[in-house]
Amino acid sequence: MAVAARQESTRQAILAAVTSPVADRLRTLRGPVAPRRHNARTIAALTANPGCDRRAVLDAAGVDKVLLAEQVGHPARFGQSPFAISRGVTFESGLKADGHRALLAAVRERLGLAEGPAAVLDLGRSEAAQLSNEERHERTRQALSRADVAVIDHPMLRVEVAGQPVYLEPDLVAARLDGQLRVVEIKSFPIIDGRADQAKVAAAAMQAAVYVLALRQLHRQLGRPAADVSADVLLVCPRDFGNQPAVAVLDTRRQVAVLSRQLARMTRIADLLDRLPEGLSFDLALDADGVSTRPAGELAGALAATSARYVPECRASCELALHCRTEARGSTGALGASVREALGGAADVATALALAEGRVKPGPHEQESARLLRHAARLRAEALA
Ligand code: SF4
Structure with missing residues (x-):
């Protein structure tokens, strides 16, 4: 009896989850294909970069990230032989x-x-x-x-x-x-x-x-x-x-x-979905042979509407790493937390270089990092000379 009651309550909970507005929205994002299943590797990878909304949304919707990466011109380069x-x-x-x-x-x-x-x-x-x-x-x-x-x-x-x-x-x-x-x-x-x-x-x-x-x-x-x-x-x-x-x-x-x-710190999917534009879709529009017919530019645009947080570790854990790395080019975060720290927390490489070469006036919070960057630039110039 207790088992039957538990089964019923589980069924109700699952029914509520699959018929909820969140589930509807996730279906729209994915398009008319079966969702990709999560596995321990995808969950472990989610927690490796918990600040990445893009991955959280795509995985929750069950979007085929391998196909998506191929379609935007940056096929994933990892996986078992x-x-x-x-x-x-x-x-x-x-x-x-x-x-x-x-x-x-x-x-x-x-x-x-x-x-x-x-x-x-x-x-x-x-x-x-x-x-x-x-x-x-x-x-x-x-x-x-x-x-x-x-x-x-x-x-x-x-x-x-x-x-x-x-x-x-x-x-x-x-x-x-x-x-x-x-x-x-x-x-x-x-x-x-x-x-x-x-x-x-x-x-x-x-x-x-x-x-x-x-x-x-x-x-x-x-x-x-x-x-x-x-x-x-x-x-x-x-x-x-x-x-x-x-x-x-x-x-x-x-x-x-x-x-x-x-996992406890991850933003709830409903909140992430609220931040996305209406009608956004990663539907790959597969033809009869299972080939995506959606233009690459359109899919790249859809990806750009989600917020990503590329870090070098993505290369070992996420199928979209090459796309996100290209997108993040020029940001210091893309070079890794230690490099970003070493560059005084500057958000992009151009700013770090401008501070090092004294081409911009540092803000009130950048004085110390600007001094260190100028010092590093001087040492580098001396070493090269
Ligand atoms: S590769 Fe892109 S989508 Fe994947 S976790 Fe990194 S930033 Fe997020």
Whole structure:
């Protein structure tokens, strides 16, 4: 009965969300195509640059940023190679074959646990895939409340981003083998002699933190302490260059704290939408072959109507980085926070140069930075001479 009541209230909440004026506006922005799903990478990237309204709006509307970037003439230059993707699929299927046998053995060995039976529930099976997001989310919640389930594969998680519910369908395993619920992240990059690419490990830790946060929210709804979901994530990668797994424990406490803080600080989508011009649309007007027919200039104009905050970190996390970098050329912010600081906080390069060369009179708050810039310019001239 309690489950039925909860399902009904979830349905009502979702119905309210999808039929709200905000949802209508987001549909107009996106055009008549299915929205792109959020994933842990997009949420982690949102929090990497929380001041960027452009990204927040495009992601909330589910706009295909890869296609949009292509259409405005600045295709994204990052993403996994097809080789890495197929290698990852092979590695993961090997781990999950035969009731997740290899995965469970590796995790147990790393945690120092004895062998034993473990009930595995796969919520991503084809019959479950026919269900709606909220139904799958409810199934995940039910699975978490069952004491006899030790491992949940493909849970459907939900987090709130800028006031909107966002569903995550991770290729993720939540395992409860030693009393605590743990996120198990399977990645295709190798751990060689106990070491892995630090940038990839950092990205994996941030994405895993999104799952920790979502699982903790679910746990709270079940009336359980959030701390039952461990912040120690199990990262499973190929050992050396083979297909045998190596398991590392990642402490994601810092990432979980950063993520919670940034998500809490994000401006609500409704407020961001209020600042956009009426009728603004990123509809790519796809033809029968799925090719965008909307003129590039028109789409670039639509992008210009949203406020962006380009920083060099965007290049590693956002599909629109090349477009936004071109747009931000000349601003000191585009060179990074440390450069902007070193230039005395001047908003653009031209102002910093003018202050350094004494061509403009510094304002009351620019006296000190102008003096330092003139000094730096003198040193540079001497060094070049
Ligand atoms: S690349 Fe552009 S849209 Fe993406 S986060 Fe950076 S500034 Fe925002």
